[in-house]
Amino acid sequence: MNTTWAATATAVTFIWLGMVLAISFLETPLKFRAPGVTVPVGLGIGRLVFRALNSVEAVLAAVVLAAVLAGGAPAGVLGPAVAVLVLLAVQVGVVRRRLGRRSDRVLAGEELPRSRGHLAYVGLELAKVVLLVVLGVALLAA
Template sequence: MSTSAAVATAVTFVWMGMVLAISFVEAPLKFQAPGVTVPIGLGIGRLVFRVLNLVEGLFALVLLIAGVTHMPGTSVMVAAASAVGALLVQLTVVRPHLSRRSDVVLAGGDAPYSLAHHWYIALEVLKIAALLVTGSLLLAE
């Protein structure tokens, strides 16, 4: 395995682990902690997801660079592009809706129900599946 492929594989699995830990463990549990109100939970969530998305962007860039230097097979490229695409949709389409809704709640208002969280979660599941396939295919090369 080349250095580029090894880096891409490691980044893929670390990225997947971060998404699993933050989106499916930290995010729902923070609202169950004693004394955490919805506004406090939203404030923490905004900060955590802002940093997660920044790190995800860096990981996507590393995968792009590794893909250019390593030139993996088409299936690896499609799987990695699916993960990056899911991230881009989250950042450009879904997250702005979530931000507007949380702005209302943080300002003390009552925000209407939104399907944006469901879309975000669905994209997280897609991203995890794409990263698992990407990493597995990289290991098999």
């Protein structure tokens, strides 16, 4: 694989990984522990933060895919790259969309039980972290 493209894809992959770890596994759980943060306020903040994160992720995913394709990546790199892109698309297009509809109802004042959709989102975040690590390591070895 062309070294310039590999270096770009590697750097972007690890930046993406760091963003997911920092926001999904550090900021999000802590937000609800802050004094005065109610569920509706936390949901409102979360919607803004995850909309921004997912927008940045889409750009990073496009850069990784372009670098991998332009650099002539081997299958050991292409597979995880495509897998993480598909996972992101499902996460944003299906799970986050459902969570958005649910949070609309909560923000409108409806009392709802705890959401299992958030567990699906967290599960996909964990899978994305694993795929990003696999992709990053594969890029380092390419």
